[in-house]
Amino acid sequence: MENGFPSTRNDSFPAGLRVLVxxxxxxxxxxLEKMLKKCSYEVTTCGLARDALNLLRERKDGYDIVxxxxxxxxxxxxKLLEHVGLEMDLPVIMMSVDGETSRVMKGVQHGAxxxxxxxxxxxxxxxxxxHVFRKKIHEIRDIEGHESFxxxxxxxxxxxxxxxxxxxxxxDMTSIKKRKDFDNxxxxxxxxxxxxxKKHRVVWSVDLHQKFVKAVNQIGFDKVGPxxxxxxxxxxxxxxxxxxxxLQKYRLYLSRLQKESDLKASFGGIKHPDMHxxxxxxxxxxxxxxNTNQNDVANGRFQFSAHKxxxxxxxxxxxxxxxxxxxxxxxxxxxxxxxxxxxxPQETSSHMSFDHSFATLGSEVNYEAFDCHIWNEAxxxxxxxxxxxxxxxxxxxxxxxxxxxxHHVKTDKLHPVPSVTSGLSLTARDVSGPIKNEPLYAEYQGxxxxxxxxxxxxxxxxxxxxxxxxxxxxxxxxxxxxAISSMKPQGFNLSCLTDFDYCQRxxxxxxxxxxPFNETACLLQGDFHNKYFGLPNIEFTDCxxxxxxxxxxxxxxxxxxxxxxxxxxxxxxxxxxxxxxxA
Amino acid sequence: MELGQMQGRxxxxxxxxxxxGILDAQFLQLQQLQDxxxxxxxVEVVSLFFEDSEKLLNDIARAxxxxxxxxxxxxxxxxxxxxxxxxVGAQRVKNACVAFRxxxxxxxxxxxxxxxxxxxxxxxxxxxxxxxxxRLEQQIVAAGGSVPMAExxx
Numbered sequence: 001m002e003n004g005f006p007s008t009r010n011d012s013f014p015a016g017l018r019v020l021v022x023x024x025x026x027x028x029x030x031x032l033e034k035m036l037k038k039c040s041y042e043v044t045t046c047g048l049a050r051d052a053l054n055l056l057r058e059r060k061d062g063y064d065i066v067x068x069x070x071x072x073x074x075x076x077x078x079k080l081l082e083h084v085g086l087e088m089d090l091p092v093i094m095m096s097v098d099g100e101t102s103r104v105m106k107g108v109q110h111g112a113x114x115x116x117x118x119x120x121x122x123x124x125x126x127x128x129x130x131h132v133f134r135k136k137i138h139e140i141r142d143i144e145g146h147e148s149f150x151x152x153x154x155x156x157x158x159x160x161x162x163x164x165x166x167x168x169x170x171x172d173m174t175s176i177k178k179r180k181d182f183d184n185x186x187x188x189x190x191x192x193x194x195x196x197x198k199k200h201r202v203v204w205s206v207d208l209h210q211k212f213v214k215a216v217n218q219i220g221f222d223k224v225g226p227x228x229x230x231x232x233x234x235x236x237x238x239x240x241x242x243x244x245x246x247l248q249k250y251r252l253y254l255s256r257l258q259k260e261s262d263l264k265a266s267f268g269g270i271k272h273p274d275m276h277x278x279x280x281x282x283x284x285x286x287x288x289x290x291n292t293n294q295n296d297v298a299n300g301r302f303q304f305s306a307h308k309x310x311x312x313x314x315x316x317x318x319x320x321x322x323x324x325x326x327x328x329x330x331x332x333x334x335x336x337x338x339x340x341x342x343x344x345p346q347e348t349s350s351h352m353s354f355d356h357s358f359a360t361l362g363s364e365v366n367y368e369a370f371d372c373h374i375w376n377e378a379x380x381x382x383x384x385x386x387x388x389x390x391x392x393x394x395x396x397x398x399x400x401x402x403x404x405x406x407h408h409v410k411t412d413k414l415h416p417v418p419s420v421t422s423g424l425s426l427t428a429r430d431v432s433g434p435i436k437n438e439p440l441y442a443e444y445q446g447x448x449x450x451x452x453x454x455x456x457x458x459x460x461x462x463x464x465x466x467x468x469x470x471x472x473x474x475x476x477x478x479x480x481x482x483a484i485s486s487m488k489p490q491g492f493n494l495s496c497l498t499d500f501d502y503c504q505r506x507x508x509x510x511x512x513x514x515x516p517f518n519e520t521a522c523l524l525q526g527d528f529h530n531k532y533f534g535l536p537n538i539e540f541t542d543c544x545x546x547x548x549x550x551x552x553x554x555x556x557x558x559x560x561x562x563x564x565x566x567x568x569x570x571x572x573x574x575x576x577x578x579x580x581x582x583a
Numbered sequence: 584m585e586l587g588q589m590q591g592r593x594x595x596x597x598x599x600x601x602x603x604g605i606l607d608a609q610f611l612q613l614q615q616l617q618d619x620x621x622x623x624x625x626v627e628v629v630s631l632f633f634e635d636s637e638k639l640l641n642d643i644a645r646a647x648x649x650x651x652x653x654x655x656x657x658x659x660x661x662x663x664x665x666x667x668x669x670x671v672g673a674q675r676v677k678n679a680c681v682a683f684r685x686x687x688x689x690x691x692x693x694x695x696x697x698x699x700x701x702x703x704x705x706x707x708x709x710x711x712x713x714x715x716x717x718r719l720e721q722q723i724v725a726a727g728g729s730v731p732m733a734e735x736x737x
Contacts, residue, residue: 025663027632027670034616034624071662097666119609119669122616 610672
């Protein structure tokens, strides 16, 4: 796509920066266009948010930055901001004649990288390129960070690249390296053009996910593996890593749904409005503030997702409250339930139902509907999750070595994830597991910090034990990823596709770690499966080792901190870590 | 009137508009944005503004004329007008809009009608002043002179 653009963009950044301006006021549109042209930017104007979104969707890589007014008749500027952030991951600047702190805060929470007050000065517009540049740098950093996680030495360049990122390699190392090379190739193409570098993240669109699901079904859920899926999908630019991480999420998602359904059955409706839960904005805000610095993208996402999470509906909140209540009161029950459900083998039928749902969901364009659905479901799932890991933690606490904050963070992350995704999940799942998790994550983080700290260690010990195990499986992808991936993605996808993309990116990072969580994970998975689909746990059949199942929740947590094949930023994880500490 | 005199008059007139708060620095910005590629930029923008704002004022009047006034709607219109007037530097119009929004918050129809009157007045005033300004500019250009680039010396 960059190839289609005039070369001037590449030569003299920030000149030629492609800006999309959205404002319902024709006077302002004209003035801004003139100002931006004076800055030597390439300007496209739009009077309607709807048109702007269409333009952006038509040319996914056609713009570098979006400037939008807050008050527009057809769509709220914040909503547009969210869509752009999720779908296109472009920096968005908000503008308004109203500079009230609450508005500005809302803008930042929704992921705006800046908020300008009208009347806007030329000098303010001159500097907007910094947001594009910053995002670019963060992406590069993420790639590099991610790779360093896996310990890949990217020394040889291009020698292993068969074609455009299409890697059929059985080795993780090579695949990872290839992916990096793939990204490098893009970077090299646009030397000096920071604004046009191709994003390294894979966005699992509805179509793409449907292809994925179709491939999985064709192969047979219990026999599935990233390489096979990749072959069947026949998407040239997709890498084995992308598929592997997505598969993980998918499996986690499925298992989470199962667990959730199980948990639901076991728990009554205890309502403990948790302050944290009830006040998503607040908790979220806390989290956002914690997470805010490192990575604009991460922050934006996190906030965005969290915001979305909480913004959904009251039901969700209540459910969250329920979760909390249940959590504190029913831990023992949860444990029991979980254990009971754990060992059930999964059946393809359950899997099939998932796939079916996914397929159905995939076709839906109505994110809003999903959102509602998901949210309603999410709390339940979340609740279950929380209990389980905690239970495990307490048990294992004595035996566990001190754990790193990362683990702690992970736990929190896990909690939110299940709840979020488990709901309708089907469609959401492919969209973006991670996003959902994050907001929840934030939430949990805040709430749980005190709770979880001792648990942290417990969790950590689990991963440690299973890590070796996981590592092995990780390589082959099949046993581990099944357990873990099914768990993870569930929560995210539900809310909405756009959200999911967002989450996905964020969560992806977490997915990769796959820290085995031991029993808790297993139980959760089983429960979710059973409950949700009324079928035995599908996921478990895939696990070669029951410990995998248990490990899944841990994995979830670990994913956040440890290496993962997902392109998610390590920086995002570190943010969570920090969040934990701060909290 | 000779060119020099005309240019002097224009400068004085422009200065008075700023001094009286009818125009603010944003208008100056607009003038500075004008260049050879866009010699009528300011006139175009101002025309757009008056077109849009007249519509808005009518919408507001109609909304206030309803049996049961929808203050949210009125407020939305006023907010839009506020943004528009800020775009061309019509300072007094903008300030009148700010006062108007307060009346909307109080949900006071009488107060709103009074505010609307005020806004209309300021709107009418700035429109006249700008028309005079553009006419002076045209005369200078027609006489073969050039309109001096505005400067904020006061």
